Amino acid sequence: MMNEMHLVAQVTESEPIRKGFGRGLLQAGHNDENVVAACADLTESTQMHLFAEAFPERFIEIGVAEQNLVTVGAGLAAMGKVPFVSSYAAFNPGRNWEQIRTTIALNNQPVKIIGSHAGLYTGADGATHQMLEDLALMRALPNMVVLAPGDSVEAAKATLAMAKDKRPNYMRLAREATPIITTEHSPFQIGRAYVFRDGKHISLISTGTMTAAALEASMLLAKDGVQAEVVHVPTIKPIDHAVILESAERTRHVVTVEEGQINGGLGGAVAELLGENLPTTMLRVGMNDRFGESGKPEELLKHFGLTPRHIAMAAHSLLMDHSGHKH
Amino acid sequence: MAKNQKTYSISDLQKKANAIRMDIIKMLEKAGSGHSAGPLGLADIFTALYFRILKHDPENPDWEERDILVLSNGHCVPVRYAAMANAGYFSRKELMTLRQFGSRLQGHPERQRLPGLETTSGPLGSGLSQAVGMALALRMDKQQHRWVYVVMGDGEQDEGNIWEAAMLAGKYKLNNIIAITDRNNIQIDGPTETVMPLENLKDKWEAFGWHVLEIDGNDIEAVIDACQMAKAIVERPVMIIAHTIPGKGIDFMEYDFHWHGAAPNHEQAVKALKELRTLGGKIRSEHE
Numbered sequence: 134m135m136n137e138m139h140l141v142a143q144v145t146e147s148e149p150i151r152k153g154f155g156r157g158l159l160q161a162g163h164n165d166e167n168v169v170a171a172c173a174d175l176t177e178s179t180q181m182h183l184f185a186e187a188f189p190e191r192f193i194e195i196g197v198a199e200q201n202l203v204t205v206g207a208g209l210a211a212m213g214k215v216p217f218v219s220s221y222a223a224f225n226p227g228r229n230w231e232q233i234r235t236t237i238a239l240n241n242q243p244v245k246i247i248g249s250h251a252g253l254y255t256g257a258d259g260a261t262h263q264m265l266e267d268l269a270l271m272r273a274l275p276n277m278v279v280l281a282p283g284d285s286v287e288a289a290k291a292t293l294a295m296a297k298d299k300r301p302n303y304m305r306l307a308r309e310a311t312p313i314i315t316t317e318h319s320p321f322q323i324g325r326a327y328v329f330r331d332g333k334h335i336s337l338i339s340t341g342t343m344t345a346a347a348l349e350a351s352m353l354l355a356k357d358g359v360q361a362e363v364v365h366v367p368t369i370k371p372i373d374h375a376v377i378l379e380s381a382e383r384t385r386h387v388v389t390v391e392e393g394q395i396n397g398g399l400g401g402a403v404a405e406l407l408g409e410n411l412p413t414t415m416l417r418v419g420m421n422d423r424f425g426e427s428g429k430p431e432e433l434l435k436h437f438g439l440t441p442r443h444i445a446m447a448a449h450s451l452l453m454d455h456s457g458h459k460h
Numbered sequence: 461m462a463k464n465q466k467t468y469s470i471s472d473l474q475k476k477a478n479a480i481r482m483d484i485i486k487m488l489e490k491a492g493s494g495h496s497a498g499p500l501g502l503a504d505i506f507t508a509l510y511f512r513i514l515k516h517d518p519e520n521p522d523w524e525e526r527d528i529l530v531l532s533n534g535h536c537v538p539v540r541y542a543a544m545a546n547a548g549y550f551s552r553k554e555l556m557t558l559r560q561f562g563s564r565l566q567g568h569p570e571r572q573r574l575p576g577l578e579t580t581s582g583p584l585g586s587g588l589s590q591a592v593g594m595a596l597a598l599r600m601d602k603q604q605h606r607w608v609y610v611v612m613g614d615g616e617q618d619e620g621n622i623w624e625a626a627m628l629a630g631k632y633k634l635n636n637i638i639a640i641t642d643r644n645n646i647q648i649d650g651p652t653e654t655v656m657p658l659e660n661l662k663d664k665w666e667a668f669g670w671h672v673l674e675i676d677g678n679d680i681e682a683v684i685d686a687c688q689m690a691k692a693i694v695e696r697p698v699m700i701i702a703h704t705i706p707g708k709g710i711d712f713m714e715y716d717f718h719w720h721g722a723a724p725n726h727e728q729a730v731k732a733l734k735e736l737r738t739l740g741g742k743i744r745s746e747h748e
Contacts, residue, residue: 205596240580
């Protein structure tokens, strides 16, 4: 791993990404009195309770009304507030996308939309709650910044960055504990991608919870003599052209990895970028045009092909098919 | 009222409303598309708002002490554009660019295109909730002397988003919101009570925790009085159900839902303007 990324030497701890958001929001509340928050009846689930307890006069309980959640947010932003509005990603932005489009994106108000419990890590709740389309939905909106932090430590930094960003933002969070891979010293800036591990044979380009899996996959590949580069993309939009193109140019083989629909998600974004600038052999690992189902996260990740082993297999097959790479 | 603006008499305001109606007809004819009935019906309310009720400054649309006016039913924006131009926000000549490429006067209002609009609207049902967010922000900032007005359609109250906002305003007793429903009883597919019955509308709003006033929305004096009365209601938000005549002022448009989403052609515009110029035949010398 590259030292300047200040990653953990070895993964020993895990924590839900949403917890980092809760801490970050509390800090953002202390930093700026214009930061306010609203939630649709999921205050503790989305970790907004820390803020709500510290700043009750700046917290609004909306009730189970996600259309209202984001439009009230647009009104707060219109008066100079920096509103964070949270619910589960299945409803926010799943249910209220048109309101987001008109009153936040087109209206260009700096509302901070938080979609928690995204992806397969939502587990037993099943397909209705496993939001897999949020990145595609939000990435299609002009003016919108789309974030998917890789762990709880990065989520706290992303939250603080959002509070300072003047644009509409969406951030995806996960429910279950996932490995902590970065440290307080790891860099984070909206719009930047980071090379978490250097390699020359293939690029594993990942986002959110899947970056930890991609790092693990790179270790499996190393045992087989394949040097995989791991590029972490916590900002899906605007996507970091330079870092992704440089990596693809170096390795000439790209596997994208995400815990969501590959159509329109990170896989779509990278395919668009490479297709127009540097056509590169690639494979997209993620949900391929299907819904999830109930189960433990590890069962689901295995069933849908999102484990480090699956990622490594995808890398091998791409190298076999397209480069005659022998190992 | 506007900063440094004179006080208009009721008869002055009625003349303003008539001038705004004439501008609406001219704009829509030039544009070749758009909504006629709603804007004409709302002309008296917008005249009252821009020339008497609102604290605003056409020279400085972002004035920090201004009242906020949210137009929820964005398709009625021609009346807002006409009122703004007559109030001095921009030249009346610009009204003729409505809906054209490059114009600041988009078919549905876009905040970022034209200073003074406050929100972007058109997709129905989202104005009240933005007004609620604004009212909450003003309360947090202890700016209770500023008011948030929101003009809503009646047909758009089919939207669930409206009732989500109604509940929240009731919960927080947002007395700094004054909502006005343009109760003209028509929507695109026909009369509101056929398409999706709204009655009893007064009972509905009261049940959501609002104080409700009912007025003739084409009576400028009644609109002004109701807004004054609304400011005195300190314990809850106020909904003014303003009964208006769709297409008001033009005989062949009044009450006809077909004019909801249509613009007059040249011949119809000439006829409409003649009617407005003679105040429906009251000025006999110009009639005929």
